[in-house]
Amino acid sequence: MDTNQTDHPIAEARANLSELLSAVRLLKRTYFLASRGKRQAALVPVDLGELVEQVGGPDKAAQLLRGHLTEATPTP
The missing domain is CATH 3.40.1620.10 (YefM-like domain)
Structure with a gap:
């Protein structure tokens, strides 16, 4: 493997x-x-899974990350 x-x-x-x-x-x-x-x-990893749990689950974590990526993406 x-x-x-x-x-x-x-x-x-x-x-x-x-x-x-x-x-x-x-x-x-x-x-x-x-x-x-x-x-x-x-x-x-457990620490990532626990963070996902702390922010309210996978859907909320994905929403937060998408928002962060949008804010962090530089505009030309």
Whole structure:
């Protein structure tokens, strides 16, 4: 299993879950689990998951990040 790759088929991830979890925990990597080439879920470091939880869940975190990216994007 290539832990440098960010997208992994769900069946492959299931077979190598402890290796992926170690990389998430120790190397702070994020992995996407895919089915038929489409991302379905993500394995993220605990601190990131807890931040998402603190701001009100995934939808609120995405909204905040999108707003921040819009503000941070320089205009020509």
